[in-house]
Amino acid sequence: MCKDQVDSISFFSSLPEDITFKIASLLQDRDLCALGSCSKFWRQLCFSDSIWHSLVTNRWPLLHSSLSPYVKTWRRLYFERHIELGIRAGSVERFMKACSRNESLEVGDYLQAFETINGAMFGYEDIQRFLFKPQMNVLLNLVGVHYCIAILGIRGDDLVDVLRTCQISNRHVCVKWWKLGRWVYGYRGRDELLFRWVSLGDLATEEDGSVLGVLRRGTIHEVLRVQISAVGHKSIPWSYQVTQRLE
Amino acid sequence: MAQEASSSTSSKTISLKTGDGEIFEIEASAAKQMKTVQRLIDDLGDDITIPLHNVFSKELPKIIEYYKKDITGEITKDFEAEFVKDLNDDEVKVLFLAANYLDANKLFEFLSQNIADRLESKSVEYVRKYFGVENDFTPEEESKLREERAWSFRGIKEDE
Numbered sequence: 001m002c003k004d005q006v007d008s009i010s011f012f013s014s015l016p017e018d019i020t021f022k023i024a025s026l027l028q029d030r031d032l033c034a035l036g037s038c039s040k041f042w043r044q045l046c047f048s049d050s051i052w053h054s055l056v057t058n059r060w061p062l063l064h065s066s067l068s069p070y071v072k073t074w075r076r077l078y079f080e081r082h083i084e085l086g087i088r089a090g091s092v093e094r095f096m097k098a099c100s101r102n103e104s105l106e107v108g109d110y111l112q113a114f115e116t117i118n119g120a121m122f123g124y125e126d127i128q129r130f131l132f133k134p135q136m137n138v139l140l141n142l143v144g145v146h147y148c149i150a151i152l153g154i155r156g157d158d159l160v161d162v163l164r165t166c167q168i169s170n171r172h173v174c175v176k177w178w179k180l181g182r183w184v185y186g187y188r189g190r191d192e193l194l195f196r197w198v199s200l201g202d203l204a205t206e207e208d209g210s211v212l213g214v215l216r217r218g219t220i221h222e223v224l225r226v227q228i229s230a231v232g233h234k235s236i237p238w239s240y241q242v243t244q245r246l247e
Numbered sequence: 248m249a250q251e252a253s254s255s256t257s258s259k260t261i262s263l264k265t266g267d268g269e270i271f272e273i274e275a276s277a278a279k280q281m282k283t284v285q286r287l288i289d290d291l292g293d294d295i296t297i298p299l300h301n302v303f304s305k306e307l308p309k310i311i312e313y314y315k316k317d318i319t320g321e322i323t324k325d326f327e328a329e330f331v332k333d334l335n336d337d338e339v340k341v342l343f344l345a346a347n348y349l350d351a352n353k354l355f356e357f358l359s360q361n362i363a364d365r366l367e368s369k370s371v372e373y374v375r376k377y378f379g380v381e382n383d384f385t386p387e388e389e390s391k392l393r394e395e396r397a398w399s400f401r402g403i404k405e406d407e
Contacts, residue, residue, distance in 0.1 A: 019347060026363035030400050037371045037392040038380040079399050086401065 025051055029078065049074050056081075059125050088120045089130035093140050105139055107218045107226035114143050124152055132166040138200070138230045141168050145200050146212055159204040169201035175211050177226040261288060262296040269304040270296060277314040282350035302345045309342060313354050322353075331361050336377060339365065 024035060024046055032055075036046030052074035056063070060081065092113045099109040117131070131144030145163070148154040163169035174197045181189035196211050203211060218226060259275040263284065275293065278284045287297045299307070313330065316322050331339060343358040366374060371393075375382060384392070 022359050023362055026360055028363075028367060030368065030396075031363070031366050031374070033396050033399065034369065034371045034374050035366075035378075037384075037389070037396065038375045038378065039383050042380060043392075083399065083401075 021045060021048075021051075025054070029055055029082070047075060052078050060123055062121070085120060085122060085126050086130055088116065088122075089126075089140075092116050092143070093136060096137060096139055096143075100139070102229075103231050104227050104229035107215060107228065110139070110143070110215065110228055111218055113140075114146060117143060117147055118151060122147065124148065124154060127152075128162060128166060132163070132168055134167045134171070138168070138171045138173055139228060141171060141200055142173050142203075142228065145203055146215060149204065149209070149212060150216065156205055160201050163201055163204060169204075170199055172197060172199050172230075174198075174229045174231065175214060175226070176229070177214050178224045180222045180224055182222060259293065261293055263302075263307065264296045264298050265302055265304045265307050266300045267303050269307075271304075271307050271311060273311050273314070274318065276318050277311070280314050280317060280351060280353065281310075282352070284349060299349070301348045306338075306342050306345045310345060310349065310351065310354060314351070317353060327357055331358075336362075336365050340377070 020042075024032060024042075027035060032046050032051065036043045056074050056078050059078075063081065095116070096105060096109065096113050099105055117127075122130070127144045127148060131140055131147075133141075145159070148159055160169060174195060176193060176195040179192045179194065181191045183189075198206075198211055206212070214223070214226060215228070217223065260272045261275055261278045261284070263271050263273055263278075265271070273284075275288075278288065284297060284299070291297065302310075309330075313322075316326060334342070339358060339361055343355070343362060346355040346358055366377070369377075374380075382389075
């Protein structure tokens with residue numbers, strides 16, 4: 001075994017550069033930095049701009065094309081963007097926490113959080129890394145799911161697989177909305193409180209997108225109030241005349 | 248002689264001798280996928296046993312298994328997952344070096360990705376040990392690098 005180790009040391013340090021570069025080119029950002037912290041030789045290799053160029057391109061294809069003339073080093077750009085997005089996600093998380101009462105959030109605040117993410121042009125990997133964490137509030141996960149479907153066009157089995165990998169596909173949210181009774185032939189119909197208790201995985205595969213539609217439209221027309229909550233429907237605090245659970 | 252070879256290529260087997268003296272048979276069409284072996288065949292002829300000084304009896308059967316599957320066009324994601332499932336990180340490394348030596352491109356590509364996947368979220372110490380790298384940083388340089396990593400990847404815990 002000792003001999004094997006010695007062989008492997010000399011073998012690897014005498015490997016042609018393109019081979020060590022090959023493995024480095026396949027590493028994710030964090031692992032590349034770990035490799036670059038092993039020795040001076042590897043540091044020089046892992047700091048090479050062409051590797052970081054392709055990492056930037058793969059993670060943010062649109063960003064890359066708009067920024068190429070101004071870049072100092074691709075590595076620097078990669079981390080500046082990564083950190084900026086992390087900060088943005090953190091501020092959204094804090095915002096949502098500050099706005100919620102009893103773990104419930106009004107749709108206006110929810111949509112503001114959504115817009116903050118949308119405005120920063122999060123990519124698919126960014127959503128997974130910053131919004132799909134199981135230790136975060138499920139409402140933040142929800143923003144991520146909603147964003148993937150509405151903005152990135154990712155839905156169905158692909159999205160569910162990712163949610164499962166991130167261990168959040170079974171987390172649930174409750175969406176409640178209060179509709180004013182409509183006027184029909186001089187009579188006002190009953191007000192309704194409608195709600196859906198749904199898992200993130202189900203939302204990803206929802207055929208009619210009705211829950212996300214409610215969130216997207218917010219309080220409009222006859223919909224007086226929309227509330228999203230992390231707790232179940234059993235603890236409905238509003239007074240109501242009719243409760244209907246939608247199938 | 249070339250004509251003879253082509254008409255019987257499909258059933259022709261080549262003998263390979265490992266660095267530790269064991270002999271293995273492989274089909275000529277599979278041998279073709281390993282450019283180093285093919286070059287040796289071109290130079291030495293396909294009737295003699297091809298010596299492979301840097302490949303050993305532990306890994307050659309696995310490589311042969313891979314290319315046996317390859318020539319029937321049956322390599323799937325499931326097969327590849329199964330292929331590496333029971334291998335530990337060191338065994339994969341040895342296979343990878345052998346694939347490089349044999350210039351077996353498909354296996355080489357597959358194993359490079361597998362090694363990259365295995366290194367995911369591993370600590371610096373682990374990576375260093377894995378590649379047999381000697382640390383030539385001063386403690387100050389090391390802690391500076393550690394700080395840099397911690398800052399770049401806030402909130403993610405180190406492995407080990």
